[in-house]
Amino acid sequence: MHPPTLLHFFETQQHGVDHSQHLLSVIGDIAQACKLVAREVSHGALLGNMGNVGHENIQGEQQKTLDVISNDIFIKMAEDNPYIAGIASEEMEHTLEFSAKAGGFLLVFDPLDGSSNVNLNLSVGSIFSVLPGPDSEGPLTEQDFLQLGTQQVCAGYALYGTSTMLVLTTGQGVNGFTLDPDSGEFMLTHPAMRIAPEAQEFAINMSNQRFWQPPVQRYIDECLAGTQGARGKDFNMRWVASMVAEVHRLLIRGGVFLYPLDSRTKGKGGRLRLLYEASPMGWLIEQAGGLATTGHKRLLEIEPTALHQRVPVILGAQEEVELLLSYHSLKDPTA
Numbered sequence: 001m002h003p004p005t006l007l008h009f010f011e012t013q014q015h016g017v018d019h020s021q022h023l024l025s026v027i028g029d030i031a032q033a034c035k036l037v038a039r040e041v042s043h044g045a046l047l048g049n050m051g052n053v054g055h056e057n058i059q060g061e062q063q064k065t066l067d068v069i070s071n072d073i074f075i076k077m078a079e080d081n082p083y084i085a086g087i088a089s090e091e092m093e094h095t096l097e098f099s100a101k102a103g104g105f106l107l108v109f110d111p112l113d114g115s116s117n118v119n120l121n122l123s124v125g126s127i128f129s130v131l132p133g134p135d136s137e138g139p140l141t142e143q144d145f146l147q148l149g150t151q152q153v154c155a156g157y158a159l160y161g162t163s164t165m166l167v168l169t170t171g172q173g174v175n176g177f178t179l180d181p182d183s184g185e186f187m188l189t190h191p192a193m194r195i196a197p198e199a200q201e202f203a204i205n206m207s208n209q210r211f212w213q214p215p216v217q218r219y220i221d222e223c224l225a226g227t228q229g230a231r232g233k234d235f236n237m238r239w240v241a242s243m244v245a246e247v248h249r250l251l252i253r254g255g256v257f258l259y260p261l262d263s264r265t266k267g268k269g270g271r272l273r274l275l276y277e278a279s280p281m282g283w284l285i286e287q288a289g290g291l292a293t294t295g296h297k298r299l300l301e302i303e304p305t306a307l308h309q310r311v312p313v314i315l316g317a318q319e320e321v322e323l324l325l326s327y328h329s330l331k332d333p334t335a
């Protein structure tokens, strides 16, 4: 028997869950946009789209041609969908409003996360978060997008790796769908994804070690000490520099991911963006049984103050994140 397709799964398999036709339409169109981005990414150097556009985006990062192409794909999809009232993107300073669709959902996304990996032919992805639209009539404001992560109605990512996958939640667990290149359909291949509470693998950019704060220094030092140290076991390390690939690995084989606060990014609040990186990934991880925090606060309970706000991110296996939380709560985390 064939596994169910994405929409068939949401229409039929999550019994007792009210997935409105409007939300299903949005999910279907996000999946469609991800297929188009996958297609662009898979052309590699053939279409001459591997370079930079020659200026920085709002984040101060070199914008890649594929960032712009992917962003345009998401904008067009959202404009055409009857139930998306407005969007915010990593690639755009301001939100976009589709005024004819007042009352619809708000879509926040990073159209091509980890795009520095594109030229290397390594994994990249798209991250998205669907939020309820405002109750009130009238033009949307940026404020309407500044919602707690707990308000999300759907969140997920597409991973453009050796295969293209769509992994998402609507609040009833996490399910992964693989794009069948023959039929062009996303098929359920990874039902009910879970993260084991214990772990022996961590992901962090070790080159930033000297900038970290004491709780993270201590945690990583203890992991590196292996069987000889306080943890009494050896740890493995991975760093792909693509958050989507990193979170996907956590969902497949566990572990913990950190992009913590450090002395360089402190003034900015952190490295990763709250609304379209930390919040959707945090919800996915929680839905898979893990935890997601800044070290002091649950990611989903951070009150956003700006569209492109950055936050420290620690997420993954419950026991590891709890240990990190306990180190952050100590007056002297080295003790």
Ligand code: F6P
Pocket: 113, 114, 115, 116, 205, 241, 242, 243, 244, 246, 259, 272, 273, 277
């Ligand atoms: O947000 C952008 C991003 O590419 C993430 O996907 C990734 O986790 C991180 O930045 C990589 O950071 P660094 O360049 O420090 O390795």
